[in-house]
Amino acid sequence: MEEVVVIVGAGPSGLATFACLKQLNIPSIILEREDCYASLWKKRAYDRLKLHLAKKFCSLPHMPYPPNTPTFVPRVEFIKYIDSYVARFDINPKYNRLVESSFYDNQQKKWKLDVKNLITGTIEHYASKFLIVATGENSLGFIPKIPGLEGFGGDILHSSEFKSGKEFDGKKVLVVGCGNSGMEIAYDLSNHGTSTSIVIRSPFHIVNKEMIWLGMNLLSYFPLWLVDFITLALARLTYGNLTKYGLHRPTRGPFELKVKLGRSPVIDVGTVGRIKKGKIKVCPEITKIGKNNVEFNNGEIQQFDSLVFATGYQSTANKWLKDYAFILGGDGMPKNKFPSHWKGTNAVYCTGLSRRGLAGVSFDAQKVADDIALILKSNKREN
């Protein structure tokens, strides 16, 4: 099938890019491996998830949230917003289409895609002038290789499969990883009758959503270092010194780490309080895993029924995009730094890979659509 623009992925990035192109009268199609849009939010997120950033930083282009939406949007409300977005721009992704490979045909100056129809099992072929990678930073759950993991007799799951602590009532659970997912899942587990432990192996910033709200607003007026200084002063006042609990802060500030390295601060939902009370136990790095126990690098061995790996995600765009080097590095993330990350050579683009959450998604979608419109306009003039 011949198209002008093919977008791979029907998450917020793919949908936002479609809408921005549509506003400029440019038709596009979206190919999505799942049977729905926003699959991360519908199928791979835990029940109690709320957006960490205030709604004004999380809307998609050309459509604000309805006025009665809470400042910190819960998952279900976010899905409703996406539902209205899809209806508003009349977006009809092609579902159950797994893009298996794509390469640039230098002769025809077109992108070619091999797409598996997951219903019929057949391979469909698509070609387009412009290709947009919108498969996300969270395409694949990452579980590290730890000696003995394959022999563990209890449940092993990734944070993307975790729904609620109520399924673990009465169990001994170890959460591995202390990013936003791990810290919130540990809190959720401790709300139910679960004996909860969490592995913390590196320094990270712990803040609360009000501090991030303030910091995001201050960033429009003040330099990064000053915003970090203020945020850290507030964090120290609120939490005190947490080192005796095994929580250490990095030397660089929370906003500097987010902006420069894409590392998110942890936005506390109550986990720190539980750690202070001893309701959630902090463990150091794992050295090996036995049939029903885990050994840590302080020599302690503890028994667990379940392991929840909140150890992050990987982009998979470098796997299916054979000519990824036109835009991405070997890790499936953009080669160029923000704000020049979204455009590659030979009309390939990416949206949602800047580690800037939904605000980054909107920025990219707008940039990509405007650039494609400009190219199409200048081609028209030449012909």
Ligand SMILES: Cc1cc2nc3c(=O)[nH]c(=O)nc-3n(C[C@H](O)[C@H](O)[C@H](O)COP(=O)(O)OP(=O)(O)OC[C@H]3O[C@@H](n4cnc5c(N)ncnc54)[C@H](O)[C@@H]3O)c2cc1C
């Ligand atoms: C638990 C969690 C909470 C988050 N909370 C926030 C938040 O509060 N605020 C914020 O700003 N950001 C948050 N994020 C970041 C989040 O990644 C983005 O907000 C947003 O979902 C990114 O949208 P996306 O479209 O780029 O990626 P995704 O939502 O991951 O969508 C990508 C789509 O591409 C599809 N796909 C992947 N590979 C293929 C393929 N080969 N062929 C066809 N389709 C494919 C996937 O099925 C998926 O539907 C959170 C992330 C996680 C994991």
Ligand SMILES: NC(=O)C1=CN([C@@H]2O[C@H](COP(=O)(O)OP(=O)(O)OC[C@H]3O[C@@H](n4cnc5c(N)ncnc54)[C@H](OP(=O)(O)O)[C@@H]3O)[C@@H](O)[C@H]2O)C=CC1
């Ligand atoms: N409500 C919201 O808005 C939420 C937003 N998010 C966002 O989604 C994105 C993904 O978050 P998340 O899923 O937490 O993933 P992250 O990549 O942010 O965190 C992964 C964590 O796993 C740890 N880790 C990795 N390997 C190991 C190992 N072998 N042993 C011990 N620890 C390990 C990392 O520690 P180390 O640094 O040592 O490698 C890190 O603490 C982030 O941008 C986050 O902010 C997530 C949840 C909720």
Ligand SMILES: O=C(O)C(=O)Cc1c[nH]c2ccccc12
């Ligand atoms: O939830 C995330 O990880 C995000 O990427 C959202 C986000 C964008 N900019 C930020 C600055 C501080 C904390 C979170 C974010």
